[in-house]
Amino acid sequence: MKTIRIEAYPNADCDPDNLIGSIELRGKKRLNHIEILIDETILSSINSNSKDVTGFIKELKDLCYAYNIEINRPNTLRVTTGNRSSIHMLKLIEINYHAFRPDGAPTRALIKLELADIV
Numbered sequence: 001m002k003t004i005r006i007e008a009y010p011n012a013d014c015d016p017d018n019l020i021g022s023i024e025l026r027g028k029k030r031l032n033h034i035e036i037l038i039d040e041t042i043l044s045s046i047n048s049n050s051k052d053v054t055g056f057i058k059e060l061k062d063l064c065y066a067y068n069i070e071i072n073r074p075n076t077l078r079v080t081t082g083n084r085s086s087i088h089m090l091k092l093i094e095i096n097y098h099a100f101r102p103d104g105a106p107t108r109a110l111i112k113l114e115l116a117d118i119v
Contacts, residue, residue, distance in 0.1 A: 001037075002082065003024060003081070005023075005079070005081075006025075006078070007019060007021075007078045008020040008064065008076070008077055010068060010070065012118045014078045020063070020075055021062075021063050025038075029081050032091075033113065033114055034079070034113040035111070037110050038056055038109050039099070039107055039108035039109075040052060040107050040108075053097075054106060060111065063075070064090045074089055076118060086117070089116050090114075092113070093112070093113055095111050097109050
């Protein structure tokens with residue numbers, strides 16, 4: 001698992017002055033796919049404002065998946081792993097929940113992001 005930083009921008013030039021938000025997480029990145037296993041024990045070790053799995057998924061969706069009405073499309077994403085950076089838009093998000101508390105709240109989820117290159 002590597003540290004992956006996802007930054008959202010309104011356009012493909014990724015001007016730091018226009019940064020909408022960012023999230024740092026641990027996962028696997030292969031070409032245009034990111035796989036993240038998240039559970040409540042991991043949340044304390046990553047850069048997230050969320051304290052539970054549901055909150056983390058909302059934070060990730062708000063950054064990557066939400067439709068930006070100011071630009072009439074989802075945000076442009078700069079994905080950085082190590083010293084490599086690439087520009088994408090989210091194509092698909094798949095969330096599979098694997099463990100739950102007795103009250104039904106999820107405690108573990110596998111999140112898969114499929115990204116489309118921006119030319």
